């Protein structure tokens with residue numbers, strides 16, 4: 001999936017008690033189909049904001065975000081939901097598994113929402129792919145951080161998204177688990193060729209990407 005941002009600015013609106021925060025300022029950016037792009041920049045520079053705009057979780061204050069030829073600002077909420085469910089996968093720093101669901105149910109979740117067919121087989125295959133078939137009936141609090149992230153990756157890719165967004169996927173892991181997660185992302189890339197956009201503070205993680213997009217002072221450079 002191609003990602004194109006055209007003159008994107010983003011502010012978080014202020015409230016009675018807090019001032020508005022200006023995060024992105026006239027950002028234009030092209031990420032080609034199948035690229036592995038890495039976002040780097042200081043804490044608070046706007047990496048997560050950019051990922052949320054690319055993943056159609058949030059809308060820019062101004063400017064346009066295109067996913068392939070679709071202008072996401074023209075889509076209604078139902079269209080955005082469909083796009084996210086069918087074409088986008090997310091991986092987060094704190095895994096974001098659902099604590100009351102076991103591993104299998106967590107991985108099945110996106111397919112259940114989409115009322116997909118053959119869920120059990122697909123969950124099994126996805127758990128195999130991340131090497132956790134033997135933990136299918138365990139709950140998130142029974143797993144290590146690295147294992148939780150492997151479950152989260154299985155969940156993120158079970159619907160074969162064409163765009164995979166990762167927000168500091170190794171940020172909460174020791175270096176060995178982090179390396180395993182990065183290798184897993186690499187193998188998913190080789191098998192399924194999604195476009196990947198990953199935010200990270202780690203040079204080691206960044207080395208897995210094709211190029212780095214630096215975010216600073218509301219602008220980007222590549």
Ligand SMILES: Nc1ncnc2c1ncn2[C@@H]1O[C@H](COP(=O)(O)OP(=O)(O)OP(=O)(O)O)[C@@H](O)[C@H]1O
Nearest residue numbers: 012013021023041042043044045046047048049050
């Ligand atoms: N919902 C919000 N309301 C107000 N301000 C916000 C909101 N979300 C983020 N911000 C602010 O926007 C700026 C960019 O935040 P963002 O989370 O995108 O940074 P980041 O580059 O991902 O940082 P980190 O490396 O710490 O994850 C920060 O100043 C942050 O405080």
Ligand SMILES: [Mg+2]
Nearest residue numbers: 047048049167
């Ligand atoms: Mg962030």
